Amino acid sequence: MLINFTNHPSNKWSKEQTMAAMKYGTIHDMPFPAVDPAQDENFIGELAQEYTEKILELKPSAVLCQGEFSLAFAVTKKLKEQEIIVLAATTQRAADEVEKEDGTMVKTVHFKFMKFREYGG
Numbered sequence: 001m002l003i004n005f006t007n008h009p010s011n012k013w014s015k016e017q018t019m020a021a022m023k024y025g026t027i028h029d030m031p032f033p034a035v036d037p038a039q040d041e042n043f044i045g046e047l048a049q050e051y052t053e054k055i056l057e058l059k060p061s062a063v064l065c066q067g068e069f070s071l072a073f074a075v076t077k078k079l080k081e082q083e084i085i086v087l088a089a090t091t092q093r094a095a096d097e098v099e100k101e102d103g104t105m106v107k108t109v110h111f112k113f114m115k116f117r118e119y120g121g
Helices: 015-024 041-057 069-081
Strands: 002-005 027-029 062-065 085-099 105-118
Touching (some): 015 027, 015 105, 041 069
Parallel strands (some): 002 027
Antiparallel strands (some): 085 105
């Protein structure tokens, strides 16, 4: 099982990303929590422990972990200590800018999934 611990539900993924994820088994979405920027490191540590325990209960073969940086780092570290494969989704970014008649610019950004990359040692 791949746990999708992000804010991007797997039912909105591209066919390519879904197929790459299936290498790890079924996909289980676990929404990444909103993190109050005013919170301190102790709060992040407690939240990381809470979510790591929830993830480990599901016995995943891999976890896609992306979200607020300090929490994602803390969860990734804890999962790696338990020898769980932790992944990041890599994308190719393309941006288009169009000038409207009133002179304002509209920027549209597209992200194309490329592959999953395992977090290193």
